[in-house]
Amino acid sequence: MTVKTLKIDGKDVAIEQGATILQAAKEAGIKIPTLCFLEGVTPAAACRMCMVEIEGSSKLQPACVTEVAEGMAVQTNTPKLQNFRRMNVELLFAEGNHVCAICVANGNCELQDMAITVGMDHSRFPYRFPDRHVDVSHEQFGIDHNRCILCTRCVRVCDEIEGAHVWDVAQRGEHCFIVSGLHQPWGEVDACTSCGKCVDACPTGAIFRKGSTTGEKERDRAKLEFLVTAREKREWTR
Template sequence: MSVRTLTIDGVDVAIAADQTILQAARSAGIPIPTLCHLDGVSEVAACRLCLVEITGMQKLVPACVTRVAEGMEVQTQTPKLQDYRRMVVELLFSEGNHVCAICVANGNCDLQDAAIEVGMDHTRFPYQFPDRPVDISHPQFGMDHNRCILCTRCVRVCDEIEGAHVWDVAQRGANCYIVSGMNQPWGAVSACTSCGKCVDACPTGAIFRKGETTGEKERDRAKLNFLVTAREKKEWTR
């Protein structure tokens, strides 16, 4: 296994050549905010929170999909990056209907965490107040599109880990929404195995267990990683 050495925010890091900047930063304990990234599923580089600067490159690059290279100098917290990250989170809050006070994920929400991490306490953009539905047709789970940030984690866990591909994205631009089955109510999708991985993967309170009330959503993220690495690690129980 070949190794690459690089610096991230001035810290020397040595890591396997096939790893990404995000993995290198995490191994060195350097925080880079993410939202669409989820351990165990493929990367889409869509949320743009993990953009970093690399000396000698004009463009900002997403840390989650950029492989490390020898001698690379990475900056993760320049004022420009901090500014852009705050704007990304502001755009997300203004785009959907995110009302923490009544949300099942309050206090246990990746979007909230991201807002705190990038220092966003209010949004400068006008709220769009989109008219979005709530789907509670599934016997165990519910989907509140108002809280969805279109990170597509649910789409990927369902397709790549469970193999059911219940979810996908419909429409385009601001009209995008997560669609279940052939644009059916979730409860009517026979492909759904009710495994609940999408609930564990969802960063916000968009996909939740019925019966949970404000601030009660809990996730078992470790389960996803356990499932993905079980064969490789030969660990069949946990």
């Protein structure tokens, strides 16, 4: 096994070749904020919250997909990165309709937590108030596109862990949205197994269990972690 040595925030780290900066930082006990990253599924680098500075590079790089290199020097929490992350969260709030007070995930939302982490108390950008629909055609679940941040966790979990591939991303640019089936109502998609993994994976209140009211959404991340362990290590019992 080839080992790479690098510095993260001035701390010496050694990790196997092929590992990402995010994995190396975790190994060193250094927390890098993420929203779209989910352990056990392919990283998408969609949210850009994990951007870091690498010595010798003029560009910020996403830690979740950037592999470590010998002698690399990484900074994870500079003023530049702090400002970038706050702006990023402000844009997410301004782009959608995130009314926390009436959301099923209020108090249990990763976007809300991230806003607190980066010190956001308002958005400097004008709110767009897009006209997005809510699909509650499924017997057990619903999806509120107003609260979706396009992290694609639901897409990757459904594809890579459940194997159903109910979800995908439609359109391009600012018009992107998560689509079920071939743009069918969720309740009409025969491929859906009603497993609820997308609910557990969603970081906001975008995908929820029907009947949940304000602040009642709960996730069972342990179920996803168990399934990933079972798949990768073939350990099918707890």
